[in-house]
Amino acid sequence: MDGQQKDDAPVLNKAVPVRHPGRWISAFIILALVALFLQSLFTNPNFRWDVVGTYILDVKVVQGVGWTLLLTVTSMVLAIVLAILLAFMRQSDNPVFRWSSWVWVWFFRGTPVYTQLVLWGLISVLYPKISAGVPFGPELFSLDTAAVINATVAAILGLGLNESAYLAEIFRAGLKSVDRGQMEAAEALGMGKTKIMWRIILPQAMRVIVPPTGNETIGMLKTTSLVLAVPFTLDLTFATNALANRTYLPVPLLIVAAIWYLVITSILMVGQHYIEAYYGKGVDNLAPAAGKPIAGSARVALSQDGGGRSMKTDFPEESAR
Amino acid sequence: MTVTAEKPLVKIEGLHKYYGHHHVLRGIDMTVKQGEVSVVIGPSGSGKSTMLRCVNLLETISAGRISVGGQLIGYREINGRLHDLKTKEIAAQRREIGMVFQRFNLFPHKTALQNVMEAPVQVKGQSKAEAKKRALELLDRVGLGDRSGHYPSQLSGGQQQRVAIARALAMEPELMLFDEPTSALDPELVGDVLNVMKDLAKSGMTMIVVTHEIGFAREVGDTLTFMDGGVVVESGDPREIIANPQHARTKEFLGRVL
Numbered sequence: 001m002d003g004q005q006k007d008d009a010p011v012l013n014k015a016v017p018v019r020h021p022g023r024w025i026s027a028f029i030i031l032a033l034v035a036l037f038l039q040s041l042f043t044n045p046n047f048r049w050d051v052v053g054t055y056i057l058d059v060k061v062v063q064g065v066g067w068t069l070l071l072t073v074t075s076m077v078l079a080i081v082l083a084i085l086l087a088f089m090r091q092s093d094n095p096v097f098r099w100s101s102w103v104w105v106w107f108f109r110g111t112p113v114y115t116q117l118v119l120w121g122l123i124s125v126l127y128p129k130i131s132a133g134v135p136f137g138p139e140l141f142s143l144d145t146a147a148v149i150n151a152t153v154a155a156i157l158g159l160g161l162n163e164s165a166y167l168a169e170i171f172r173a174g175l176k177s178v179d180r181g182q183m184e185a186a187e188a189l190g191m192g193k194t195k196i197m198w199r200i201i202l203p204q205a206m207r208v209i210v211p212p213t214g215n216e217t218i219g220m221l222k223t224t225s226l227v228l229a230v231p232f233t234l235d236l237t238f239a240t241n242a243l244a245n246r247t248y249l250p251v252p253l254l255i256v257a258a259i260w261y262l263v264i265t266s267i268l269m270v271g272q273h274y275i276e277a278y279y280g281k282g283v284d285n286l287a288p289a290a291g292k293p294i295a296g297s298a299r300v301a302l303s304q305d306g307g308g309r310s311m312k313t314d315f316p317e318e319s320a321r
Numbered sequence: 322m323t324v325t326a327e328k329p330l331v332k333i334e335g336l337h338k339y340y341g342h343h344h345v346l347r348g349i350d351m352t353v354k355q356g357e358v359s360v361v362i363g364p365s366g367s368g369k370s371t372m373l374r375c376v377n378l379l380e381t382i383s384a385g386r387i388s389v390g391g392q393l394i395g396y397r398e399i400n401g402r403l404h405d406l407k408t409k410e411i412a413a414q415r416r417e418i419g420m421v422f423q424r425f426n427l428f429p430h431k432t433a434l435q436n437v438m439e440a441p442v443q444v445k446g447q448s449k450a451e452a453k454k455r456a457l458e459l460l461d462r463v464g465l466g467d468r469s470g471h472y473p474s475q476l477s478g479g480q481q482q483r484v485a486i487a488r489a490l491a492m493e494p495e496l497m498l499f500d501e502p503t504s505a506l507d508p509e510l511v512g513d514v515l516n517v518m519k520d521l522a523k524s525g526m527t528m529i530v531v532t533h534e535i536g537f538a539r540e541v542g543d544t545l546t547f548m549d550g551g552v553v554v555e556s557g558d559p560r561e562i563i564a565n566p567q568h569a570r571t572k573e574f575l576g577r578v579l
Contacts (some may be wrong), residue, residue, distance in 0.1 A: 184379055185426035185485075189440035189492060190416030193408060199443060203430050282430040282472035 051252035055243060056259065064239030065260050071155055071224040071235060072264075076217050078160030083167030088197060090172050101168065108165035114229050116162050120154040121230035155227040163220060170212045174205035206279035214272035218265050236260055330355045330496060330527045331376065336385035338371055338551075345371050347551040348385070353496075353529060353544075358522045360538040360559060361531045363548035364574055369531045370423075372548070373498050376529065377418045378411055389418060389496055416444060419489030423501040425481040427473040433460060433484045434469040437491045445492070452491070459487040463517045479510030483517050490521075497521065499530040535578055539563050547571045 041047060055061055086104060089097035108116070119126075124146035131142035149157070178201050186196040225237035232238075236257055244253035277285050331353035338346035346368045353359045361369045374380040376387055378395045387394040394414060396403040406414070427436050437456035441447040447455075460466050463483035465476075473481050482502055489497060499518065503511040515537050522528060522541050532538065538545050538559045545559035547568075555562060555571045563579075566572045 179426075181422060181424055181426035182428065185420075185422060185428070187379065187412070188377055188415055188418070188420035188422075189488070190412045190414075190444050191440060192412050192444075195443055199439070200428055204428075279430075282432075283474060286472055286475060 046251060047255070048249055048252040051247070051249050052255050052259075055240075055253060055256050058243070058256075060239045060243065061236070061256060061260070064234060064236035065264070067234040068221065068224050068236040068260075069264065071152075071159065071227065071232075072217065072221045075156045075159035075163060075224075076220055078156060079163035079167050079216075079220075080213070082160070082164035083171045084202075086164065086168035087171035087175055090168070091175060105165045105168050108162050109169075113158070113162045113223060114226055117155065117158040117226060117229040120149070120158040121151070123149050123154065151230050151232040154230045155224075155232040158230065159220065159223060159227070163216065166216060167213065170216070171205070171209055174207075174209035175201055177208045178204045203279065207276075207283060210272065210276050210279055214268065214275075217268055217272075221264055221268070222261065328355045329353065330357075330390055331359075331529065332386075332388045333372070333376070334386045336372065336375060336387065337383045338368070338375060338380060339383045345551050346375070346383075349548075349551075349553055351546060351553065351556070353527060356525045356527055357543045358528045358530065358541050359544045359546065360542035361529065361546045361548060362533065362535065362538060362574070362578075363554075367548045368551040369548045370500050373500050373529060373531050376496075376498055377415050377420055379420075389414070412444075416440075416492055417495050419492060419494035419497040421482070421485050421489055421497070421499045421502045423504050425473070425478070425485045425505070427481055427485055427488070429473050432470050432472055433465060433476065433487075436473070436484055437488045440488070441491050456487070456491060459490055460484070462490075462520075463487045464513065477510060478506045479513045482506065482514045486514075486517055486521070495527065497526055497528045499528065499532065501531055501533065503532065503534060533578060535563060535575070547574065549574070 086101045089101040092098055124144075127145050129142050130145050130148060131139050133139035133141075182200055182204065183196060186200045191200070224235050227235055228238050233242075240253040240257040244250040247253070329352045331351070333349055333351040336346050336349040337344070349368075349372055351359070351372075361373070363369045371380055375382050376389070376394065382395055386396075392414065395406055395411060397406060397410075398404075427433075428439065431439065434453065434456055437459055438449070438452040441452040441455065442449055457466065457469060460469050463486055465480055465483055465487070468476060468480060468484075473484070476484065486502075502518070503514050506514065511534070515534065518528070518530070518537070519541050530537070530542070542559040544556060545562050546556040547554045547562065547566075547570075549570050555566065555568050562571065563575060566575055
């Protein structure tokens with residue numbers, strides 16, 4: 001067979017391709033609109049690019065970027081830790097855990113994050129002292145609430161606890177997406193519940209969990225602009241707003257904020273790409289294995305063609321089709 | 322064919338299983354001696370897989386008793402009363418029983434080698450180096466020494482099933498359960514898996530094999546059990562039963578699969 005193919009190679013078909021006039025028309029319209037928009041960016045003096053240039057690296061703005069990043073990262077870390085705990089509790093045999101987890105999600109998902117942030121800001125009014133002790137009995141220690149929960153802590157708690165409810169549902173969906181056979185195989189090997197969860201189920205669930213969690217992180221980046229409800233006044237949106245109010249130039253400072261949010265979002269997307277590649281190993285990403293695949297499914301074949309996978313990995317199933 | 326000691330390793334007595342009101346197993350009695358290969362056949366829905374899954378408690382036991390190596394599975398008997406074992410104690414019992422599934426259930430995020438090493442390292446506390454050495458030996462034994470770095474998705478069904486057998490053997494179980502191990506395979510891949518199972522049987526492993534492979538039952542089986550409607554219809558020497566079934570239902574079933 002092989003020899004024959006080498007001897008007289010087939011004449012490849014050279015068919016006339018189908019014409020796509022629609023593509024040309026749409027390209028023309030869209031390019032024209034983009035050109036008009038770009039032209040306006042350069043010619044419309046109201047954009048005040050000089051002001052954007054002045055403030056883009058302003059100390060207050062860069063500090064605002066730092067605070068926004070800090071709030072995003074810390075509240076997401078808090079939310080992820082709580083969400084794993086809540087998702088595990090939801091799957092537990094212990095009905096008390098299942099119900100507590102359900103009630104937590106119900107409450108924190110059911111009230112606006114803005115309201116929660118205001119409440120955390122007022123927590124020292126609600127509970128002036130934090131104390132531990134036996135209920136109705138002696139007090140062991142007591143702290144001033146205002147000293148422990150300052151604006152930063154209140155903002156992180158408000159954002160993190162609210163987010164944990166959403167993430168808990170994402171984690172729960174992820175854990176449920178793992179085939180039952182995986183649990184059975186691990187049980188049959190004599191592995192304990194905790195080891196099965198951490199080593200077998202969660203790593204596989206992460207494939208499903210990471211894309212929506214990336215979405216939530218980017219969402220959180222912008223939700224941090226609500227922390228003025230606490231009130232917390234150092235984040236990017238507050239900083240640029242304050243400058244805009246001082247200079248009476250809202251548009252260029254909105255552009256400054258938008259540019260920074262876009263930059264951070266882009267960096268987060270790069271990070272997400274690598275996290276997805278890590279948890280896709282064995283399924284989407286077969287890099288560490290040696291040799292050629294034996295059973296080449298469509299998805300395997302797709303991921304084999306090297307670095308072709310772009311940032312568009314939010315829905316691995318879709319892109320594989 | 323195989324020399325079998327007279328000691329019973331597995332004893333199933335009066336096993337019943339209900340799913341709600343659905344009575345799936347209606348009183349199964351079965352004994353498997355040390356070193357014996359016990360093949361279970363029967364139409365789908367006859368309860369043969371459920372029976373197998375009860376042996377390592379993937380299904381709870383509704384009534385009856387199962388003991389492996391003289392140890393009651395899933396319970397502790399104190400003054401004639403059964404007490405449920407704790408999850409940890411059940412896990413300890415499962416370590417002695419290897420299981421191979423119809424759909425392989427390899428861990429897709431781990432390579433063949435990592436699949437085989439997982440339980441010895443995580444459950445038995447073996448050192449990684451020791452577990453790796455042993456895992457490579459086992460992969461060699463199932464004919465996949467050159468595939469250790471492959472992920473399950475890069476292996477054919479037959480290769481995946483052989484990795485799954487190696488993974489179960491890595492825990493050095495005293496009993497191996499096979500739940501229709503070749504039913505999900507393309508016909509040309511069945512042979513490799515059956516050959517690995519034959520070698521395992523020759524090495525003296527006690528095995529309960531639920532299968533549709535009558536040829537395997539005839540060649541390797543020490544006993545054959547035919548189940549239908551949640552009961553054991555007939556059991557005995559495989560060659561005798563296959564050549565000369567005593568019950569009408571056995572006759573009918575064998576007529577359809579042979």
